[in-house]
Amino acid sequence: MTTAVKAGAASTSDTPGPILRVESLTTSFRSGGAWHPAVRDVSFDLARHETLALVGESGCGKSMTALSIMGLVPKPAGRIAGGHIWFEGEDLTQLDDEAMRRIRGDRISMIFQEPMTSLNPVLTVGFQVAEALFYHRGMSGREADRMALDLLEQVKIPSARRRFADYPHQFSGGMRQRVMIAIALACRPQVLLADEPTTALDVTIQAEVLALLAELKTAYGMSMVFITHNLGVVAAIADRVAVMYAGEIVEIATVRELFRRPTHPYTELLMRSIPRVDRNIAELETIQGQVPSISAMPPGCRFAPRCPLREPRCEAAPPPLAGRSGHHVRCVVRAGA
Amino acid sequence: MIRYVVKRLLFAIPTLLAVLTIVFVIVRIVPGDPAQTILGDQASQEALENLRRRLGVDKPIAVQYIDFMQGALLGNWGESMVTGRPVLTEVWAVLPHTVDLTVAAILLGALIGVPLGTWSALHRNAPIDYATRIVSLLGLSFPAFVSGILLLLAFAIELRWFPVISAGKLDNPVDRVRNLVLPAINLGIIMAAYVTRVTRSSMLEVLGEDYIRTARAKGVPNRAVVWRHSLRNALIPVVTVVGLYLGILIGNSVLTEIVFNRPGLGKLIVSALNQRDYTMLQGLMVVYAFLIVVVNLVTDLTYGFIDPRVKHG
Amino acid sequence: MSRGAAIAAPRRGFVHALRELRRAFNTNITSWIGLGVFLAIVLFAVLAPVIAPFDPYEQHIIDRLKGPDATYWFGTDAFGRDILSRLLHGARYSLVIGSVATVSAMIIGSAIGIVSGYVGGRVDLAVMQVMDVLMSFPSLIMGLMIVAVLGPSMGNLIFAIALTAIAPFARIARAPTIVIKQRDFIEACRALGFSDLRIMVVHILPNVMAEILVLGTLWLATSIRVEASLSFIGLGLKPPIPSWGGMVREGFEVILDSAWLSIFPSLAILLIIFALNMLGDGLRDAVDPKLRGGE
Numbered sequence: 001m002t003t004a005v006k007a008g009a010a011s012t013s014d015t016p017g018p019i020l021r022v023e024s025l026t027t028s029f030r031s032g033g034a035w036h037p038a039v040r041d042v043s044f045d046l047a048r049h050e051t052l053a054l055v056g057e058s059g060c061g062k063s064m065t066a067l068s069i070m071g072l073v074p075k076p077a078g079r080i081a082g083g084h085i086w087f088e089g090e091d092l093t094q095l096d097d098e099a100m101r102r103i104r105g106d107r108i109s110m111i112f113q114e115p116m117t118s119l120n121p122v123l124t125v126g127f128q129v130a131e132a133l134f135y136h137r138g139m140s141g142r143e144a145d146r147m148a149l150d151l152l153e154q155v156k157i158p159s160a161r162r163r164f165a166d167y168p169h170q171f172s173g174g175m176r177q178r179v180m181i182a183i184a185l186a187c188r189p190q191v192l193l194a195d196e197p198t199t200a201l202d203v204t205i206q207a208e209v210l211a212l213l214a215e216l217k218t219a220y221g222m223s224m225v226f227i228t229h230n231l232g233v234v235a236a237i238a239d240r241v242a243v244m245y246a247g248e249i250v251e252i253a254t255v256r257e258l259f260r261r262p263t264h265p266y267t268e269l270l271m272r273s274i275p276r277v278d279r280n281i282a283e284l285e286t287i288q289g290q291v292p293s294i295s296a297m298p299p300g301c302r303f304a305p306r307c308p309l310r311e312p313r314c315e316a317a318p319p320p321l322a323g324r325s326g327h328h329v330r331c332v333v334r335a336g337a
Numbered sequence: 338m339i340r341y342v343v344k345r346l347l348f349a350i351p352t353l354l355a356v357l358t359i360v361f362v363i364v365r366i367v368p369g370d371p372a373q374t375i376l377g378d379q380a381s382q383e384a385l386e387n388l389r390r391r392l393g394v395d396k397p398i399a400v401q402y403i404d405f406m407q408g409a410l411l412g413n414w415g416e417s418m419v420t421g422r423p424v425l426t427e428v429w430a431v432l433p434h435t436v437d438l439t440v441a442a443i444l445l446g447a448l449i450g451v452p453l454g455t456w457s458a459l460h461r462n463a464p465i466d467y468a469t470r471i472v473s474l475l476g477l478s479f480p481a482f483v484s485g486i487l488l489l490l491a492f493a494i495e496l497r498w499f500p501v502i503s504a505g506k507l508d509n510p511v512d513r514v515r516n517l518v519l520p521a522i523n524l525g526i527i528m529a530a531y532v533t534r535v536t537r538s539s540m541l542e543v544l545g546e547d548y549i550r551t552a553r554a555k556g557v558p559n560r561a562v563v564w565r566h567s568l569r570n571a572l573i574p575v576v577t578v579v580g581l582y583l584g585i586l587i588g589n590s591v592l593t594e595i596v597f598n599r600p601g602l603g604k605l606i607v608s609a610l611n612q613r614d615y616t617m618l619q620g621l622m623v624v625y626a627f628l629i630v631v632v633n634l635v636t637d638l639t640y641g642f643i644d645p646r647v648k649h650g
Numbered sequence: 651m652s653r654g655a656a657i658a659a660p661r662r663g664f665v666h667a668l669r670e671l672r673r674a675f676n677t678n679i680t681s682w683i684g685l686g687v688f689l690a691i692v693l694f695a696v697l698a699p700v701i702a703p704f705d706p707y708e709q710h711i712i713d714r715l716k717g718p719d720a721t722y723w724f725g726t727d728a729f730g731r732d733i734l735s736r737l738l739h740g741a742r743y744s745l746v747i748g749s750v751a752t753v754s755a756m757i758i759g760s761a762i763g764i765v766s767g768y769v770g771g772r773v774d775l776a777v778m779q780v781m782d783v784l785m786s787f788p789s790l791i792m793g794l795m796i797v798a799v800l801g802p803s804m805g806n807l808i809f810a811i812a813l814t815a816i817a818p819f820a821r822i823a824r825a826p827t828i829v830i831k832q833r834d835f836i837e838a839c840r841a842l843g844f845s846d847l848r849i850m851v852v853h854i855l856p857n858v859m860a861e862i863l864v865l866g867t868l869w870l871a872t873s874i875r876v877e878a879s880l881s882f883i884g885l886g887l888k889p890p891i892p893s894w895g896g897m898v899r900e901g902f903e904v905i906l907d908s909a910w911l912s913i914f915p916s917l918a919i920l921l922i923i924f925a926l927n928m929l930g931d932g933l934r935d936a937v938d939p940k941l942r943g944g945e
């Protein structure tokens with residue numbers, strides 16, 4: 001096992017610049033005859049070996065951002081309406097289906113939120129791990145199986161050899177998520193998109209899976225976009241954080257900076273709603289109001305209707321994402337401060 | 338898997354008993370006095386009593402029930418009042434015709450229905466999908482004798498491609514197939530209509546599943562997403578429908594055999610009806626009871642092959 | 651949730667059910683076509699004595715086995731009776747037998763399903779097992795068995811067809827009953843001392859109505875088909891009654907020379923079943939895409 005991991009780390013190329021650059025990405029859905037952006041003007045860089053966390057309430061467009069990168073925006077209801085996704089010198093938004101398919105699962109992989117439904121119930125776990133190796137590496141069945149078994153061992157499935165030919169329903173949620181990780185890592189991707197990989201799991205198992213992910217990320221030398229709605233998890237795993245609200249990034253900074261100086265009012269409120277052991281649950285602050293639906297966005301700042309610091313100018317025009325030394329905030333009230 | 342098969346076989350026993358009980362209720366209790374039914378209102382008292390003795394309906398109902406169940410389970414299904422031959426012999430003689438027809442219809446239905454349904458699902462809401470939906474709805478609206486008559490008129494009477502009477506000898510393979518074509522198409526298109534519709538809707542459901550997204554995220558090509566990842570899952574409800582349809586098929590084969598004048602269980606029933614052969618009818622109902630149970634059993638076993646959750650669970 | 655609000659819930663359910671059905675009509679062209687054709691057939695059947703060009707039993711011996719022409723649009727049969735007139739009158743038999751059988755099955759079946767689901771426990775288990783066995787009988791075979799032993803008459807036909815259709819209605823009514831029974835407002839009703847019967851009729855029935863009506867439409871098609879099939883086999887209404895299946899049977903005997911005798915009633919049967927299936931299918935899609943019709 002160890003040899004395989006080392007080889008993976010060494011294979012990552014060292015050309016300078018970010019491995020992934022998302023530029024003004026807009027992804028829209030059609031409803032009632034019009035296209036409404038679910039992700040709007042999202043930009044970020046992902047450096048090599050870096051973990052960037054995407055944080056925000058459910059429905060704010062985190063998954064759609066990841067799916068846009070994967071080229072898996074559900075058709076025909078949705079589409080990438082604008083922007084660029086640069087990956088190793090190529091704009092993924094310009095690639096055709098076949099070229100995109102070759103990248104998916106090979107150089108960019110994704111793990112999903114729902115371990116219970118994300119594995120095919122009628123195919124063996126071993127086959128599902130080995131499959132990517134057939135398509136991307138042209139391996140024979142035997143070779144792919146051997147490699148798949150190795151992967152199942154790396155993600156710490158107990159008695160992996162015996163369980164190789166088992167079906168997903170014979171595994172617990174935590175074990176299934178490990179299988180998902182093995183699938184995603186099969187071809188040693190350069191970028192891993194982890195979409196709330198622990199949200200559906202029990203708390204104790206969450207910690208195990210998180211630790212495993214962090215370990216493998218280092219071992220494989222990957223870069224990772226880690227999606228979560230839990231800021232508590234962010235501190236443990238990420239280097240930088242982008243906070244999303246209603247389809248937009250409202251604040252982006254390093255973890256240290258963000259926790260030390262949360263600037264956007266929404267980030268502040270999010271911080272205060274992190275559950276803590278030393279606080280009574282009843283005191284936990286929740287954010288008043290609701291996220292606007294994508295077909296009824298306010299014209300100015302999208303957070304304004306719920307914002308405690310709202311001023312008339314907030315509702316006039318959409319605020320820009322501004323700031324310096326890597327800490328950017330989308331707030332006209334706080335930006336100057 | 339073996340455990341699963343054994344379990345299904347054991348479960349089939351109570352079902353068989355229940356189905357046979359319903360047959361008993363229908364043939365012995367519902368008509369009141371079968372002897373009266375057979376001989377009509379003008380029959381003499383003496384003739385009635387004779388017949389009752391012969392049919393065994395003079396005994397108390399509980400005894401009748403036990404006799405009936407025992408006979409049915411031991412393969413002792415009585416004999417024809419007209420020919421005097423045992424029901425089992427008569428059934429055995431025509432069974433190959435019925436089996437030919439049924440198997441051909443199922444194959445035809447699956448071979449047309451599964452690809453067509455899949456294709457339709459992949460072109461959801463395109464004109465081709467809409468056309469497939471309407472045509473399949475039309476297909477399953479045909480009573481088997483209506484489609485049979487239209488086929489007969491078109492291909493046997495007008496075009497003369499096939500014989501009008503599909504009897505034929507079993508030992509001549511060319512004849513056997515030639516005689517099978519139209520009846521099999523007749524049963525097969527109705528089945529294809531059912532299979533198409535269910536395949537379509539179940540395929541649509543499967544294509545929206547999370548594990549299909551996982552497959553795409555792995556870079557599995559479209560073809561394999563459809564054939565390897567989706568179809569087997571989509572077939573699970575299709576098996577249910579084929580199972581249900583096998584029941585309808587039993588009924589429709591009666592009509593098909595009449596229209597194409599083809600020997601088989603259905604023809605046997607109709608001639609028993611025409612000759613008022615009460616014991617033959619009763620025996621045939623027992624045969625149908627067995628068929629129903631066998632059909633259910635086969636459906637259950639097929640699930641086990643398709644869906645790993647069933648055989649392990 | 652306040653008690654008053656809780657008890658108001660089912661009324662919304664009923665309105666909701668109707669609204670769902672209406673939505674089905676507004677969105678589905680085939681439903682409209684199906685309904686239109688079906689209503690047209692009903693109208694023809696009702697007006698048969700007025701619009702039929704001839705008496706359906708009147709024999710025109712000179713005009714035996716005439717092909718379709720200006721006088722006899724659909725031709726005449728072996729007794730010189732006008733096929734069109736017989737078809738128009740025959741529609742009445744198909745519709746009456748089909749709908750009486752379906753409506754009886756609908757009432758009895760839903761009652762069994764609701765009560766069984768509401769009572770629950772072993773009774774429910776036993777009842778549903780009986781329903782499962784009944785349902786495993788193909789309706790044509792069941793109908794054939796019953797009519798074969800009872801003899802063909804209108805009453806027996808209706809009885810046989812209704813019997814085969816009870817189980818699916820019981821099934822479809824039971825499933826939502828079990829879910830609704832556990833909702834708060836039913837508890838509230840009990841607490842207020844409403845009788846079980848009242849709860850079932852006033853609060854549960856409206857919630858299963860939409861599904862029952864959809865299944866009813868589909869079963870009306872099946873009932874008509876079974877009736878026609880039994881008549882074709884010779885277990886239907888006795889001649890000279892112009893039942894559609896019986897007309898096909900008579901025509902089938904002379905199919906080599908006079909095909910129209912069997913073609914026109916065959917098409918009539920196909921048309922009414924197709925129309926009902928279009929209607930039921932569209933409604934089903936709207937009410938619940940997962941609801942599967944029985945057979």
Ligand SMILES: Nc1ncnc2c1ncn2[C@@H]1O[C@H](COP(=O)(O)OP(=O)(O)O)[C@@H](O)[C@H]1O
Nearest residue numbers: 029038057058059060061062063064074077294
């Ligand atoms: N299939 C879809 N059809 C229409 N709108 C969708 C669809 N999927 C997502 N959306 C829209 O995109 C928004 C963002 O969804 P998503 O990225 O899944 O949120 P998150 O992952 O942050 O919880 C949702 O609020 C919804 O409005």
Ligand SMILES: [Mg+2]
Nearest residue numbers: 059062063195
């Ligand atoms: Mg999400």
